[in-house]
Amino acid sequence: MRVADFFCGAGGFSEGFRQAGFRTLFAVDKWLPAVNTHHGNHPHSNTVLDDVERISLLPDKEFHELVPDTEIIIGSPPCVAFSNSNKSGKGDKSLGIKLLESYLRIVARKKYKLNSILEYWILENVPNIEKFIKPSYTANDLGLEGDFVLQVIHENSGVYNSKNFGVAQNRKRFLCGEFPTPQLIILEDRDVKPLKSILNALGDPMESLNRLIDDPNYNFQMLSRDITDHHFIKELAPHEWQKAKQLKEDKGYMGRMSFPEDINKPARTVMANSSVSSRESIIYGYKNNRYRVPTVRELASVMSFPIDYNFFGDSRGVKSKLVGNAVPPRMAFAFAKSIAEHLGRAVPDHYRPIQHSVESNFTNLNHTVFIINEEKPKKDTARFKYHIPYLIIKAFRVELTNYKSDFDKKEFVWDVEIHKSQGPKAKIYTPLERSIIFTDKNLESKIQLFVDSMEHYLVSFNQFQRQHCLTSEQRLGLLGPNELLDSVKEFIIKTVINITDSDVIQIKEEPKTIPTVIAIGYVVLTKLIEKMRSIENE
Structure with missing residues (x-):
């Protein structure tokens, strides 16, 4: 038919x-x-x-x-x-x-x-x-x-x-x-095919080029060196995989994802996007504490394409998009x-090899050398919006953002907000810092000591923006928004010993009741940002 x-x-x-x-x-x-x-x-x-x-x-x-x-x-x-x-x-x-x-x-x-x-x-x-x-x-x-x-x-x-x-x-x-x-x-679910069945069958992309590969989805073999778009490594730079790791494990209200991929389960949905630093990125472990993205062939086999199927494009991105957009x-x-x-028709009982077109030009990515990407400075109007890392309690989180800046005039403003939930239920609160009063005076003293200790790192909003746009290496010894959030999180870990996630504090403003740990994060970060607000922009 x-x-x-x-x-x-x-x-x-x-x-x-x-x-x-x-x-x-x-x-x-x-x-x-x-x-x-x-x-x-x-x-x-x-x-x-x-x-x-x-x-x-x-x-x-x-x-x-x-x-x-x-x-x-x-x-x-x-x-x-x-x-x-x-x-x-x-x-x-x-x-x-x-x-x-x-x-x-x-x-x-x-x-x-x-x-x-x-x-x-x-x-x-x-x-x-x-x-x-x-x-x-x-x-x-x-x-x-x-x-x-x-x-x-x-x-x-x-x-x-x-x-x-x-x-x-x-x-x-x-x-x-x-x-x-x-x-x-x-x-x-206990019987579903795991990701490792694909990776084990195809083997290390850079090894065993002379062995026979059993197609992980169909009953036929090919010599490893004849399998296209598999024999290369696209390794991630530290700044790439670190960003992906954070987005996967600590993306606000969204669920935690495995990093690297959990090979004992079926792969996540293969996307058309070949990004390497997003929450959706598929990332495999590679040697010792290194990471890589899948080869095009690995993605294709995950999608259940036979290993003799060829993808026509001149780049990893184009080929990956072809795979991700397909029907398995x-x-x-x-x-x-x-x-x-x-219809009462017989279905073939064995795999029939593909008869490829002979007139088409085909680019094979095998043995392509992919240079590890160097981190580049962000554009000077780069936006920022993230919460104190790994601190989400009862859907509450404390976010630092520059979204209220005048990006056209390059006049930057940094703010602290309390966020709760997502979608239609999402709420944003900005209570006055002085309206949050802790009964533990010793805690207030610790907060003030920490804020004072950070003072020599604080800069004006515009300078903070400039430091945000530097690479990680350029920013060594300087304070950017991620470093500021990490410092606040470290303070909370060291300070909050007997306070649990169930402890709450009452305030006069909305949201009226917030987890005590969230309140501490909000107060500390707000005090630091207010000190920066008072520093005159250059």
């Missing part, structure tokens, strides 16, 4: 259907590396560089001449608009909805044409799209003529996790359309298999 793949990306969806014995006849994407990758691994498909929305709006004759009739349509509209990682899920959804409707318009035009052969169609996206997709769409909803109603949501529509299909990744996706319910391969092939295979079984 024939398949058409829209927003085909690197071809993970098509690959799953290929392994189940189907043939992708037509595929489209508007990103050239995606088109090259799909064509390079699915050379029998007519893979075109085009805009799906434009195609969906073509006049009938042009539309049906370009898009062939197929029994199956699959598609994964770009998910950035609907992702929770896009402004915490609050990003503009209009473009995402437009692309979603473009895909549904294509499905409808093929499904309700005269003598249609379309039998199955599947839409894949992030779970959050479920809030924005309607159960059904009329012809008018899709800008088409006719009186049909395209039923989009069925009983088996919902969120599926790739780990339940044998993928070594905890990746939840929403799928809907017209398809038989796929069979879950793994039902219990083993997950796609499960849906393809359900269709095959529904």
Whole structure:
């Protein structure tokens, strides 16, 4: 049976259907590396560089001449608009909805044409799209003529996790359309495939180039040196992994994440972003107290791409984006298999090697030397907003920020705030420091002694901004915002001995009641910032 793949990306969806014995006849994407990758691994498909929305709006004759009739349509509209990682899920959804409707318009035009052969169609996206997709769409909803109603949501529509299909990744996706319910391969979390199964199979990227590698997802072997985009090391500089570590382990109200990755569990969701210093960065331990990012091949195998699948791009970033945007092939295979079984068709019982396109230029990252990045000074208007590290009690935290500065005039202001919770429940409090009175006079004396001891490090707000923008090495002996927060945290650790997280203090201003340790952090930091406020800017 024939398949058409829209927003085909690197071809993970098509690959799953290929392994189940189907043939992708037509595929489209508007990103050239995606088109090259799909064509390079699915050379029998007519893979075109085009805009799906434009195609969906073509006049009938042009539309049906370009898009062939197929029994199956699959598609994964770009998910950035609907992702929770896009402004915490609050990003503009209009473009995402437009692309979603473009895909549904294509499905409808093929499904309700005269003598249609379309039998199955599947839409894949992030779970959050479920809030924005309607159960059904009329012809008018899709800008088409006719009186049909395209039923989009069925009983088996919902969120599926790739780990339940044998993928070594905890990746939840929403799928809907017209398809038989796929069979879950793994039902219990204790049986899911861990990240270490991928890393152990592929081995150290810089060693054992002559050994045979067993594909961690499929039953075939390749010589290690013939596996592309794996034999290189992208090591992280200390300033990169230290920032990532802090964001993973101490990101305010957000949950703690493993650093480095916990290889005994399925990998976290592979993202299209190849950043090395973010909360979402995937980081592996490397030798003694060193860290690296995954190779492109490691990411691809985590996504369940076979080791003979090639990714066409001229950089690690482009190739990683191709992988991160894809549909995991083993997950796609499960849906393809359900269709095959529904039709009474036999599914291949062994992996068939990929027949690569011979005319495409391919860049192999093997043996590329990646220089460890040097820390660069921040731009002079760099913003700062962070809390006293590892101090979050009952959703309260004490934050230091320069967000109220006049960045155009470069007149900088530093403030201290008490934050509580997140999202709709988020609150920010700035009670007067003098309104917080401790019954323990000895504590007040210790606070004052500490503030006095820090005085010779304090500078004006503008100078504090300049010191914030220096590199870690340039800032040795100087006080930046991170150093200031670390100093306050160290004081709290040494001072707060008999005070527990359950101890609270009452104040006249909002929030009326705050944890005592949070109150101490707020008072100390506020006293220091007020002293800096009194220093005249240069």
